[in-house]
Amino acid sequence: xxxxxxxxxxxxxxxxxxxxxxxxxxxxxxxxxxxxxxxxxxxxxxxxxxxxxxxxxxxxxxxxxxxxxxxxxxxxxxxxxxxxxxxxxxxxxxxxxxxxxxxxxxxxxxxxxxxxxxxxxxxxxxxxxxxxxxxxxxxxxxxxxxxxxxxxxxxxxxxxxxxxxxxxxxxxxxxxxxxxxxxxxxxxxxxxxxxxxxxxxxxxxxxxxxxxxxxxxxxxxxxxxxxxxxxxxxxxxxxxxxxxxxxxxxxxxxxxxxxxxxxxxxxxxxxxxxxxxxxxxxxxxxxxxxxxxxxxxxxxxxxxxxxxxxxxxxxxxxxxxxxxxxxxxxxxxxxxxxxxxxxxxxxxxxxxxxxxxxxxxxxxxxxxxxxxxxxxxxxxxxx
Amino acid sequence: xxxxxxxxxxxxxxxxxxxxxxxxxxxxxxxxxxxxxxxxxxxxxxxxxxxxxxxxxxxxxxxxxxxxxxxxxxxxxxxxxxxxxxxxxxxxxxxxxxxxxxxxxxxxxxxxxxxxxxxxxxxxxxxxxxxxxxxxxxxxxxxxxxxxxxxxxxxxxxxxxxxxxxxxxxxxxxxxxxxxxxxxxxxxxxxxxxxxxxxxxxxxxxxxxxxxxxxxxxxxxxxxxxxxxxxxxxxxxxxxxxxxxxxxxxxxxxxxxxxxxxxxxxxxxxxxxxxxxxxxxxxxxxxxxxxxxxxxxxxxxxxxxxxxxxxxxxxxxxxxxxxxxxxxxxxxxxxxxxxxxxxxxxxxxxxxxxxxxxxxxxxxxxxxxxxxxxxxxxxxxxx
Numbered sequence: 001x002x003x004x005x006x007x008x009x010x011x012x013x014x015x016x017x018x019x020x021x022x023x024x025x026x027x028x029x030x031x032x033x034x035x036x037x038x039x040x041x042x043x044x045x046x047x048x049x050x051x052x053x054x055x056x057x058x059x060x061x062x063x064x065x066x067x068x069x070x071x072x073x074x075x076x077x078x079x080x081x082x083x084x085x086x087x088x089x090x091x092x093x094x095x096x097x098x099x100x101x102x103x104x105x106x107x108x109x110x111x112x113x114x115x116x117x118x119x120x121x122x123x124x125x126x127x128x129x130x131x132x133x134x135x136x137x138x139x140x141x142x143x144x145x146x147x148x149x150x151x152x153x154x155x156x157x158x159x160x161x162x163x164x165x166x167x168x169x170x171x172x173x174x175x176x177x178x179x180x181x182x183x184x185x186x187x188x189x190x191x192x193x194x195x196x197x198x199x200x201x202x203x204x205x206x207x208x209x210x211x212x213x214x215x216x217x218x219x220x221x222x223x224x225x226x227x228x229x230x231x232x233x234x235x236x237x238x239x240x241x242x243x244x245x246x247x248x249x250x251x252x253x254x255x256x257x258x259x260x261x262x263x264x265x266x267x268x269x270x271x272x273x274x275x276x277x278x279x280x281x282x283x284x285x286x287x288x289x290x291x292x293x294x295x296x297x298x299x300x301x302x303x304x305x306x307x308x309x310x311x312x313x314x315x316x317x318x319x320x321x322x323x324x325x326x327x328x329x330x331x332x333x334x335x336x337x338x339x340x341x342x343x344x345x346x347x348x349x350x351x352x353x354x355x356x357x358x359x360x361x362x363x364x365x366x367x368x369x370x371x372x373x374x375x376x377x378x379x380x381x382x383x
Numbered sequence: 384x385x386x387x388x389x390x391x392x393x394x395x396x397x398x399x400x401x402x403x404x405x406x407x408x409x410x411x412x413x414x415x416x417x418x419x420x421x422x423x424x425x426x427x428x429x430x431x432x433x434x435x436x437x438x439x440x441x442x443x444x445x446x447x448x449x450x451x452x453x454x455x456x457x458x459x460x461x462x463x464x465x466x467x468x469x470x471x472x473x474x475x476x477x478x479x480x481x482x483x484x485x486x487x488x489x490x491x492x493x494x495x496x497x498x499x500x501x502x503x504x505x506x507x508x509x510x511x512x513x514x515x516x517x518x519x520x521x522x523x524x525x526x527x528x529x530x531x532x533x534x535x536x537x538x539x540x541x542x543x544x545x546x547x548x549x550x551x552x553x554x555x556x557x558x559x560x561x562x563x564x565x566x567x568x569x570x571x572x573x574x575x576x577x578x579x580x581x582x583x584x585x586x587x588x589x590x591x592x593x594x595x596x597x598x599x600x601x602x603x604x605x606x607x608x609x610x611x612x613x614x615x616x617x618x619x620x621x622x623x624x625x626x627x628x629x630x631x632x633x634x635x636x637x638x639x640x641x642x643x644x645x646x647x648x649x650x651x652x653x654x655x656x657x658x659x660x661x662x663x664x665x666x667x668x669x670x671x672x673x674x675x676x677x678x679x680x681x682x683x684x685x686x687x688x689x690x691x692x693x694x695x696x697x698x699x700x701x702x703x704x705x706x707x708x709x710x711x712x713x714x715x716x717x718x719x720x721x722x723x724x725x726x727x728x729x730x731x732x733x734x735x736x737x738x739x740x741x742x743x744x745x746x747x748x749x750x751x752x753x754x755x756x757x758x759x760x761x762x763x764x765x766x
Contacts (some may be wrong), residue, residue: 112686297762303495379680
């Protein structure tokens with residue numbers, strides 16, 4: 001049910017011909033209220049795509065009636081003309097819904113540096129508006145897929161209220177989001193300020209800790225819309241908990257479907273002086289191509305874990321660091337531990353546990369291996 | 384002639400059985416004087432290998448009689464025992480040469496986290512000492528190869544004096560060096576302080592600007608030994624120029640032979656407010672897996688160039704940035720420029736020119752593509 005699981009929402013997904021495959025490529029999610037609070041988190045890339053620039057302005061009001069999303073083109077680095085295309089898309093959605101463009105967020109994904117075919121997109125928006133339905137969430141989730149092999153959706157039912165959501169983004173995941181579009185919905189009664197704080201807290205421990213290939217996209221967008229249709233007013237803590245559960249569920253689905261990946265790798269850095277240190281050390285591992293290729297090859301090459309964290313400024317003494325891979329402590333005190341032959345890496349799930357022995361904090365970063373298929377998919381992407 | 388091109392040096396390379404292939408794996412370079420000034424630059428990784436820890440101490444005197452190098456084992460993350468192995472190796476070299484261990488630097492390369500087979504290594508050192516000759520430079524260069532497909536050597540003849548050198552390091556190149564071992568020699572008369580300054584300046588614009596896969600090794604070492612045997616005393620500027628020429632020649636050879644690479648990519652960032660900004664932006668491109676896979680696929684995906692520099696804090700206005708790939712300005716003012724179809728990427732050499740239009744500084748970073756063969760070689764490395 002995805003984004004239409006909570007009360008007060010309709011959605012649709014249609015094929016507008018933006019994708020040469022003919023697969024669905026335009027999605028629309030509408031909040032029928034009575035509330036219209038909304039919040040968002042966007043990419044920090046300094047080349048934000050036109051839809052990100054537009055939606056950031058729109059969200060400054062803390063209100064939203066609808067979100068239109070398209071795959072088949074990122075509308076990034078397309079200049080003032082591209083921004084005009086986004087504006088026109090929002091206007092067209094607004095006309096269809098009898099509202100103003102300022103109530104409509106836009107999100108796009110696909111190749112950078114190419115203008116969108118506006119005639120097709122506009123026709124698609126019209127068709128999506130006509131197809132809107134209270135069980136259209138799954139169609140919408142399918143229409144935002146790019147190289148995703150499956151749609152990603154979540155439903156988190158709470159006491160009389162619900163959070164729903166959809167996400168797309170296979171590969172290109174990186175901290176501060178990814179080429180990742182996420183729409184969360186809830187029928188809780190919640191104000192925009194609480195919603196923004198809750199969303200920020202939820203993304204910080206979910207999407208922002210998935211670092212599949214270290215590349216920060218121009219289009220990353222996470223939106224949340226609250227209809228208030230349940231009549232239930234949960235506390236700020238309860239909203240944060242439910243959004244975090246939804247975001248984490250979607251983040252793990254993105255990880256499992258990352259482009260060409262054969263491993264899901266959870267890197268937990270414990271014994272850190274600060275959470276920031278743990279994140280820094282974890283990310284250094286997640287971005288180390290030599291470690292990621294070794295894991296693709298089922299090689300528990302712990303030297304590459306140390307070499308990676310050895311490039312950081314995290315607090316630790318090199319001769320006190322332990323590394324445990326899938327339960328085997330292959331490195332003890334920065335030197336040789338138990339035999340690496342004891343590590344079984346044949347499954348998809350890999351856990352790397354680094355103990356810095358420098359404090360009591362910890363954090364987990366999730367990443368994937370660097371596989372032959374990753375290179376193949378990303379070298380053939382635009383050709 | 385490599386390290387034995389300048390007067391006053393002997394070298395050798397022998398097979399000690401450290402490599403299962405039976406290829407040469409122990410090299411020895413000896414400075415017969417009359418001078419013994421020396422200087423070095425080491426990895427900044429916080430897990431320096433035992434030979435790096437040893438050599439850093441030895442070099443604090445600014446003097447060196449000999450360097451012993453082995454492939455077939457990095458002796459990194461091997462604890463106090465590993466340091467003892469390095470010490471013993473230096474002692475054995477010193478005995479063979481009738482000098483002290485403090486006059487002997489050690490460098491190692493190979494798998495991390497494995498002890499060296501000391502019996503084989505010691506026998507190899509004895510054999511190398513017996514094989515020392517004034518034309519042994521090429522044998523030494525061959526003995527330090529790991530996944531290198533060719534030995535890398537250089538000779539820079541100046542007015543009555545010469546700089547020679549050898550290097551190993553296919554792939555794993557990163558700023559602040561790489562898994563890269565380099566020995567430079569010169570018969571110029573030069574003091575240790577001048578030599579250190581000149582080496583630092585030379586590496587800063589050569590090895591430190593090659594960023595093949597962004598991974599910083601535990602073993603990187605660049606050494607220079609001066610025999611003074613020519614009797615010529617060049618100026619500090621002349622020494623710096625010749626060392627820079629030698630280092631740049633070797634760096635370009637390393638780039639051309641990087642593991643599994645199919646492209647040599649020169650990323651020049653110009654119009655930068657500072658050289659540091661230019662380097663930051665260039666490195667962000669060199670470390671972007673999506674850009675590197677696109678180039679492997681002959682895809683002039685300039686959006687990934689912008690997405691990469693958009694993650695940095697370099698000074699620029701996004702709507703003023705131009706990107707030119709192999710002579711075609713595919714991005715103008717942060718938006719669509721000339722047709723990408725005009726870019727020919729079929730050759731090995733690729734130039735990416737980014738104009739930030741924010742100042743007058745510039746710098747070039749060299750990298751390679753991310754290829755199927757890179758993943759294959761690095762996933763199969765230790766198995």
